[in-house]
Structure formats: C-alpha cells, structure tokens
Amino acid sequence: MQETIFSKIIRREIPATIVFENERILAFRDINPQAPVHILVIPKKIIPTLNDITPEDAPLIGELFVVAGQIAQAEGIAETGYRTIFNCRDDGGQEVYHLHLHVLGGRPMRWPPG
Numbered sequence: 001m002q003e004t005i006f007s008k009i010i011r012r013e014i015p016a017t018i019v020f021e022n023e024r025i026l027a028f029r030d031i032n033p034q035a036p037v038h039i040l041v042i043p044k045k046i047i048p049t050l051n052d053i054t055p056e057d058a059p060l061i062g063e064l065f066v067v068a069g070q071i072a073q074a075e076g077i078a079e080t081g082y083r084t085i086f087n088c089r090d091d092g093g094q095e096v097y098h099l100h101l102h103v104l105g106g107r108p109m110r111w112p113p114g
C-alpha cells in the first residue's frame, strides 16, 4: 500500500496536533481547518479509500466512529452537532489517499454540500 503524509504523522516524522491515539487509530487537527473544530480520525492501517475497505475492516471502521463521538464530546460539539465525512477519490474531493474521517463542528454546516 502506498504511504502518504499521514504515515509520517503516525510515525511522528512530521508534527501534528494529536488529540487521540490507541493501537489502531490516530486523530489530529486538520492543518487547514474548515470549521472551528476540524479533526481527522484515521486508521493506522493504510487503507487508501472507502473502496478499499474489506469486511475484515468492519470493526476498525466502526471504531473510527466511536472515537469521532468521543472527540466530539471532548471538543464540546456533541450537543450543538457536527458533521462526519469520508471523501472518496476525485469526485469526492479526496486529496490524501489514506482513509480519514473528517469531524467538523463549532459552526452550522450547509446542506447540500458544494
């Protein structure tokens, strides 16, 4: 699997503001935040896109959402609400090909997205 800048963040080769870590998952603040709270929750395992998730990954993908909910609580946006997004490939607006769940909050989100 092709490494990305997120592998370097996992290995602490480039800095990031990390807000959560366990054996399987890392979460850190987006370097170009699109909302007052913008955190990326990623599996340490390299899964390039949503297309590459396998049935064996199901517990890991579920845990990404459990962690996202815990982060929302910790960041104080659980009550006001927030948005979670996986962008997939070109039309989905994906730039980094290492699966990541965006957690955005702290302001009202528009719908539909552009």
Ligand code: AMP
Binding pocket: 005, 016, 028, 029, 030, 031, 032, 033, 040, 086, 087, 093, 094, 095, 096, 097
């Ligand atoms: P996506 O367009 O869904 O692939 O999102 C990639 C996200 O990664 C963007 O929101 C970027 O701002 C963010 N990003 C890229 N490089 C870094 C970095 N070094 N540290 C934190 N976030 C980053």
